Amino acid sequence: MTRLIYNMSKKLLFAVAIPFFIELILLIIAANFNFEHLKLIHIMWFAVSTTILTLAVAFDNFKFYYLGEDDLLHLLPYSNELLLFIKSLMSGIVLWCYSFLGFLAINLIDKENLLHNFQFFGYQKIISVISFLTMFNLSLLIIKNIRSPKIGILVCLLINMLFIGLSIYLFKLSVNTQISNWIIGFSGNAQAYPIYLNILQIQIVSSSFQYSMPACLINILLTTLSLILFVIIKKTITINYLRLS
Template sequence: MKEYLYLRLKKISPLFIIPIGIEVIFFLIRMNNIHNSTASEFHGLWYAAAAAIILFVTTYQLIKIYYVGNDELINILPYSNELLTFIELLIYVLATTIFGTIYQLINIYKSGVKFNIIQYFGDKFLSLFSFYMLLLAFCTIFKNVRKAALGESLIIFATFLVIVCEILLFWNVEKSRIVHFILGITSPSSDIFVVYLNVLPYSFFGESATAIKIMTNFSYLLNIITSVISSLIVIFWKRIIKLNYMNLVG
């Protein structure tokens, strides 16, 4: 197991080390020119692009590792494919959360905005965990689809469909409380609250503290339910249906 973790971390690390290194550069810029709005806007655009690329690459890797089975090491180790893939996604979740936390800390540097790092870390971790577990659950469900292109399309479509359903459910339940919102994370402000629906962040502003608390708790509930159901599928699906772990041929 130690050897596997070492090899996976060695392979994955550039995907996160490079963006974090660039964040250090932005921090040095902010230290020397705190009120440079152009640098701040560019920083925000950079983070959005980097986070999207990381999400895309890790999603692709997880599908290829578990569904397609293109990592030979995962097939020869005396551990279940599900366990090794679960460890893989935990690495994705933790590293992406650390990257996001570093961005937030640099973004609010000397801005006077209070930042609850523990809450942010927990919110981000839970949202990413619910997404990757959902993805792994659908990888498990469609594992026996022998045409790789079809199976991958079904996995992505089903994951996207569930996320859309979560958003619609959240909107229908909370629409009376929502005043203003945008998709994504805006400039740091004490009046802006970020709520994660699965992997997507929404910034709300103009709402009362009570409304924000209710919406945040509901988002927690949705993410936890998604994580629990997905985990149960991963644990019990292969007991219900015999899975074929032969490598797929694209």
């Protein structure tokens, strides 16, 4: 198992080396130079690269578990679900580490302390990544017996859109005030604080941190329910593990 984790980690790190290298370069520039347009460049780069990395992680899980690709992994004496969990764990660590690098660069560009507002990029982001991967893996299990990959990917997208929509709906129910100033993604506003619903990042302009806890609790609730549902489906339904690609 240790050798397996090492090989999977090496493959994953090789795949994400380029965006990590670019982010490190931007971090070094932010620490040593006062470049006028660096903040705008970094926000645009970070938004695009984070989206691509997240989609790449999701598609990698989709190919492995649903399509049945990566024959060498499937030959190992471990269940597909355990291997999916290991892949997701390592991918989640990579996504959070990349987010943390971006967080450090943002603080350097804004001339803030390195760990300024870490509560927004620390445990909240970790919970968000776990929530996303858990619900995405549940969607893979739900579609596993669909024999047509084209239909499977459409159903998978629909299920995850419903998960995100449910997160947003529960968040709106949990807050008592109307949120007027917000944006999906990243903002250059120093007063904009992020909350995370599933993998969705929403920047809210507010002097209060009151929205953070409801978002975290919603992610934890949906993650727990997804894990329970995953176990129930796995134990009650016969899964087709035939390769579809």
